[in-house]
Amino acid sequence: MNTNQIRGVETMQACGLIVEYNPFHNGHAYHIQASKEASGADCMIAVMSGSFLQRGEPAIIDKFHRAKAALQAGVDIVVELPYLYAVQSSDLFARGSVHTLSELGVSSICFGSESGDISHFTTGYDVWNKNQSTYQTALQENMARGLAFPEASRLASGAIGLTTGGMDLAKPNNILGFSYVKTILDDQLPIDPLTVGRLDSDYHDKSITGTIASATSIRNELIKNEYISETANRSLPGETADQLQKYKQKATIWHRWEHYFHLVHYRVMTMTEAELAAIHGMDEGLEYRIKKTAHNAASFRDWLNSIKTKRYTWTRLQRTFTHILTNTKKTDVARIQHIPSVPYVRLLGMTESGRAYLNNWKKDMGVPLLSTLARQTDPMSAIEEKASHAYYSILPAEKKRAFHHQELEPPIMV
Amino acid sequence: MNTNQIRGVETMQACGLIVEYNPFHNGHAYHIQASKEASGADCMIAVMSGSFLQRGEPAIIDKFHRAKAALQAGVDIVVELPYLYAVQSSDLFARGSVHTLSELGVSSICFGSESGDISHFTTGYDVWNKNQSTYQTALQENMARGLAFPEASRLASGAIGLTTGGMDLAKPNNILGFSYVKTILDDQLPIDPLTVGRLDSDYHDKSITGTIASATSIRNELIKNEYISETANRSLPGETADQLQKYKQKATIWHRWEHYFHLVHYRVMTMTEAELAAIHGMDEGLEYRIKKTAHNAASFRDWLNSIKTKRYTWTRLQRTFTHILTNTKKTDVARIQHIPSVPYVRLLGMTESGRAYLNNWKKDMGVPLLSTLARQTDPMSAIEEKASHAYYSILPAEKKRAFHHQELEPPIMV
Numbered sequence: 001m002n003t004n005q006i007r008g009v010e011t012m013q014a015c016g017l018i019v020e021y022n023p024f025h026n027g028h029a030y031h032i033q034a035s036k037e038a039s040g041a042d043c044m045i046a047v048m049s050g051s052f053l054q055r056g057e058p059a060i061i062d063k064f065h066r067a068k069a070a071l072q073a074g075v076d077i078v079v080e081l082p083y084l085y086a087v088q089s090s091d092l093f094a095r096g097s098v099h100t101l102s103e104l105g106v107s108s109i110c111f112g113s114e115s116g117d118i119s120h121f122t123t124g125y126d127v128w129n130k131n132q133s134t135y136q137t138a139l140q141e142n143m144a145r146g147l148a149f150p151e152a153s154r155l156a157s158g159a160i161g162l163t164t165g166g167m168d169l170a171k172p173n174n175i176l177g178f179s180y181v182k183t184i185l186d187d188q189l190p191i192d193p194l195t196v197g198r199l200d201s202d203y204h205d206k207s208i209t210g211t212i213a214s215a216t217s218i219r220n221e222l223i224k225n226e227y228i229s230e231t232a233n234r235s236l237p238g239e240t241a242d243q244l245q246k247y248k249q250k251a252t253i254w255h256r257w258e259h260y261f262h263l264v265h266y267r268v269m270t271m272t273e274a275e276l277a278a279i280h281g282m283d284e285g286l287e288y289r290i291k292k293t294a295h296n297a298a299s300f301r302d303w304l305n306s307i308k309t310k311r312y313t314w315t316r317l318q319r320t321f322t323h324i325l326t327n328t329k330k331t332d333v334a335r336i337q338h339i340p341s342v343p344y345v346r347l348l349g350m351t352e353s354g355r356a357y358l359n360n361w362k363k364d365m366g367v368p369l370l371s372t373l374a375r376q377t378d379p380m381s382a383i384e385e386k387a388s389h390a391y392y393s394i395l396p397a398e399k400k401r402a403f404h405h406q407e408l409e410p411p412i413m414v
Numbered sequence: 415m416n417t418n419q420i421r422g423v424e425t426m427q428a429c430g431l432i433v434e435y436n437p438f439h440n441g442h443a444y445h446i447q448a449s450k451e452a453s454g455a456d457c458m459i460a461v462m463s464g465s466f467l468q469r470g471e472p473a474i475i476d477k478f479h480r481a482k483a484a485l486q487a488g489v490d491i492v493v494e495l496p497y498l499y500a501v502q503s504s505d506l507f508a509r510g511s512v513h514t515l516s517e518l519g520v521s522s523i524c525f526g527s528e529s530g531d532i533s534h535f536t537t538g539y540d541v542w543n544k545n546q547s548t549y550q551t552a553l554q555e556n557m558a559r560g561l562a563f564p565e566a567s568r569l570a571s572g573a574i575g576l577t578t579g580g581m582d583l584a585k586p587n588n589i590l591g592f593s594y595v596k597t598i599l600d601d602q603l604p605i606d607p608l609t610v611g612r613l614d615s616d617y618h619d620k621s622i623t624g625t626i627a628s629a630t631s632i633r634n635e636l637i638k639n640e641y642i643s644e645t646a647n648r649s650l651p652g653e654t655a656d657q658l659q660k661y662k663q664k665a666t667i668w669h670r671w672e673h674y675f676h677l678v679h680y681r682v683m684t685m686t687e688a689e690l691a692a693i694h695g696m697d698e699g700l701e702y703r704i705k706k707t708a709h710n711a712a713s714f715r716d717w718l719n720s721i722k723t724k725r726y727t728w729t730r731l732q733r734t735f736t737h738i739l740t741n742t743k744k745t746d747v748a749r750i751q752h753i754p755s756v757p758y759v760r761l762l763g764m765t766e767s768g769r770a771y772l773n774n775w776k777k778d779m780g781v782p783l784l785s786t787l788a789r790q791t792d793p794m795s796a797i798e799e800k801a802s803h804a805y806y807s808i809l810p811a812e813k814k815r816a817f818h819h820q821e822l823e824p825p826i827m828v
Contacts, residue, residue, distance in 0.1 A: 261811070262807070262811075263677070263680055265807070265811070265814075266677055266804070266807040269799075269800065269803035269804070269807065270739075270740060270741040270800045270803060270804050270807075271741060272796060295815070296815065297811065298811045298812065298815075299811065325684075326684060327684040327685060327689075386683065386684045389680070389683035389684060390680070390683070390684050393676070393679070393680040393683065393684075397675070397676075397679070397711070398712065400679075401709065401710065401712075404709075
């Protein structure tokens with residue numbers, strides 16, 4: 001990790017990763033290592049979702065504990081993707097992540113994909129660019145037929161020949177990867193898009209990564225048992241197991257939606273339809289359906305199952321429920337719709353090497369680099385604060401306060 | 415209770431009581447009996463606060479269980495005072511209660527007072543009426559000096575000689591009694607105001623009431639022990655003890671503010687100051703003070719103590735927190751500010767005798783008599799529904815649903 005002694009801080013190259021680390025597992029460790037090799041960078045910068053994730057779920061442990069595990073496993077700098085970008089479909093998620101990394105001066109962004117071949121994405125971009133109006137028309141037609149966005153997009157992609165290559169736009173990870181590439185190329189950012197092949201969940205590479213399991217299966221395993229089973233342990237770096245234990249010791253729980261069911265139910269029951277309609281993601285009369293189904297909902301899962309249709313996918317509903325929980329309104333999202341970059345970059349943690357990079361770079365940054373949550377200085381910070389409070393709101397008063405206080409402490413140093 | 419056989423249903427006389435029954439105790443049983451004698455009425459009608467009380471507190475057990483205890487102890491009809499009138503200072507509370515009883519055709523309203531002499535109130539009304547502008551000026555001046563309403567009102571009353579008689583307007587119960595009389599006389603309702611002397615809390619009258627304790631001391635005793643102690647039991651009619659037990663068996667708790675602390679804290683933490691400012695009762699920048707103190711609040715009591723000032727009295731703060739919990743806005747209260755009577759009367763329960771009275775009377779009513787909570791037929795019902803959901807929101811999902819379902823069942827018959 002002493003490459004800066006060889007190259008000198010001024011010439012350090014950074015590579016960006018876009019992640020959730022929920023929790024950080026062996027596949028992530030492999031991704032960092034492979035990205036480092038592919039990019040030849042000295043400094044790995046991860047932009048990470050905070051309290052709530054892209055799929056509209058609370059993170060299993062808080063962002064501070066996840067950031068620490070990532071730093072211990074090879075990332076040099078962890079910054080937080082603001083809530084308004086994190087709990088969004090691919091377009092805004094990609095815009096927030098890519099621009100955050102761009103503000104930090106990365107020369108490349110490396111994401112995982114099935115094919116591991118970036119030309120599938122860049123060629124795809126050219127096809128998409130030349131056939132935008134055909135794509136948009138097909139997309140709108142499919143949505144008007146009642147299809148959810150992923151399926152509508154897959155069919156529209158087929159209509160312009162985008163599913164013929166190594167990149168199937170019906171796969172969520174490919175949609176994300178394509179969105180990163182699209183943001184870089186659309187906004188003409190001086191960043192190389194890179195991709196490395198994902199390891200299958202049954203892939204074994206003991207020398208680097210131990211067992212690789214899918215993030216979902218690890219999470220399910222953890223949440224089902226409420227402790228780290230042998231199976232889960234094989235997929236987790238020691239640092240992660242450590243942070244998972246530490247968080248649980250302090251908080252007594254690993255966060256999941258069912259913990260928030262009573263809160264979001266209480267909210268829906270004390271809101272009018274008009275108030276619900278002002279929440280981000282509440283479209284096409286979804287507020288009536290949420291109200292109507294609330295009376296008989298016995299659990300969060302039960303409730304979403306009773307709302308779910310072809311159009312309202314599980315992920316879309318989870319995102320909308322996250323916005324109810326955090327009281328995030330359409331007017332809040334409107335704030336970021338038309339700003340070209342991100343309003344600030346929020347630093348969560350860094351290594352010594354990361355600190356050297358930032359010290360050199362930060363004078364060139366076009367937006368503020370915040371090392372703590374600035375209380376109510378601007379509407380964006382107020383939204384971050386609400387998300388953080390909503391996340392910890394299920395804990396007893398003293399714990400809530402103690403955990404939230406991390407927001408005001410200096411960045412984690414590893 | 416067969417007076418209607420003697421007099422005939424057509425000539426039945428009703429006397430109104432304005433109550434909270436939190437819980438129904440021996441003093442209430444005495445009040446019913448004394449009011450019956452003073453009024454000579456055949457039918458006793460109680461208008462009762464629902465889930466939340468005038469002092470801005472959740473009722474210890476729900477309105478259905480309290481109504482049942484009241485019916486078993488001598489009341490013939492129990493109707494609910496809508497939330498928008500119940501959780502208010504004396505003026506709106508009195509207007510809602512008196513007009514509800516007026517719509518039910520009561521010929522008298524009987525309230526308890528220290529002196530037990532109605533002339534103190536009617537004479538007081540004349541004095542107040544003749545000196546309204548002096549009173550108002552003094553009141554405004556006192557409030558401008560930072561005094562809370564009760565103290566400001568007491569001094570203003572002194573300024574026009576209203577504290578010289580048997581009615582001291584600094585005592586909350588006298589303020590309420592005076593407000594009832596004022597509503598009756600201001601609105602020229604064909605109702606006789608009556609008052610009966612309260613029994614002191616150390617008064618013993620074994621033949622009628624057993625031990626009389628203050629409502630507050632009984633409630634404190636119940637909540638402290640979480641069971642009915644010997645002391646509490648002596649102050650409660652058997653029917654009340656029964657309903658308290660039954661409710662606790664089903665709900666597992668007796669409701670108190672601390673149960674709602676996490677909900678109201680979560681709400682405040684996920685609201686902007688501007689959103690808080692839209693809540694009823696949020697005046698003079700109180701929203702900033704609530705936000706600021708929220709970070710270190712370890713309990714509801716702790717939080718209110720850190721907000722309380724000479725101007726923001728405990729009761730006023732509790733009411734405001736109830737409105738945060740139920741999401742009741744200034745615009746909601748504006749709905750009832752300028753209607754001359756009440757929008758409807760909600761029946762909670764009755765005896766056979768009460769039913770006979772209502773069957774005869776209801777054809778003459780100027781507003782609808784609702785026997786269940788009409789879902790979302792009008793904004794007022796939506797507010798009642800929110801209050802009911804907020805009240806039960808601290809219970810597990812199945813219990814919440816079962817208790818709320820009482821709102822849709824026919825009135826209790828005793």
